[in-house]
């Protein structure tokens with residue numbers, strides 16, 4: 001069995017650790033590029049949302065390298081993710097790809113389906129090995145998020161453009177090589193230390209900007225045009241509350257262990273949106289409210305074109321912006337989105353936030369106007 005999975009930012013690191021620890025041959029899908037997108041778009045319906053197209057491209061590229069089994073997450077509720085596995089099965093067959101698609105459904109919504117995935121894995125490994133592999137993968141999930149967050153907080157203070165990202169890239173290599181939880185811990189400690197060494201003190205406070213939206217586009221720099229990096233280079237300290245480990249905690253661990261307190265994003269969104277609308281619609285609204293009340297300067301909301309939960313959030317965010325007094329900018333992405341359009345809009349948004357800070361007589365944030373492409 002030569003297994004693969006969606007590339008999704010740095011998610012491939014814990015996913016590879018999990019399957020490799022269980023003795024599977026792992027074919028890591030190549031990083032997402034324009035080719036990935038164009039392959040995915042060719043084999044999926046026009047109106048499908050971007051994550052479906054990108055994951056299709058990932059699967060076909062991995063199959064070209066020899067993968068014969070694909071693991072993909074499923075879902076329930078208003079979001080279209082729930083039926084994507086069926087579309088993908090048919091699209092893979094039409095593309096002449098014989099790989100088997102195994103869908104991991106949320107345990108409590110499809111216990112039988114989840115048990116069948118566990119049985120497939122158990123044929124290769126004992127329960128003890130599965131637990132050990134899960135432990136290592138969980139440590140890597142947390143580590144990936146920690147390094148991403150550290151880069152988001154540090155870029156605006158880096159002494160030379162690109163040094164923070166170089167440190168974090170080295171950290172991801174160490175993480176991939178780590179075979180124990182202790183090694184993961186050491187890799188994180190070393191990388192955080194390196195990141196701190198390539199930053200310097202700034203005289204003014206940071207221009208703090210939040211990034212919210214659908215998890216796939218928020219976590220995959222190749223499809224969100226590297227929005228966090230661009231904001232960092234424009235002088236913003238980026239706060240990104242939607243992460244892999246948070247998703248696993250709230251959608252899988254809390255789902256199984258009903259006694260665990262759920263992260264209470266619903267209480268933040270309640271004045272504007274009271275119901276689950278699928279995907280990360282509630283999170284986009286709730287986190288925006290939370291960030292406005294914590295004094296962030298503004299929020300960038302990223303949504304895949306035609307994504308229903310984010311269309312709902314996008315229609316509510318202007319009310320949040322007016323009522324909470326914080327600018328929010330929504331950006332839609334699809335396979336035709338260009339870097340330059342993003343650059344212009346992000347530069348204009350940061351200029352607006354800086355002007356507001358000056359008008360409010362706040363101590364001037366660090367006014368960095370380096371071109372975003374540096």
Ligand code: SF4
Nearest residue numbers: 049079080081279307
């Ligand atoms: S949340 Fe939106 S983009 Fe993500 S799978 Fe669902 S419909 Fe598609």
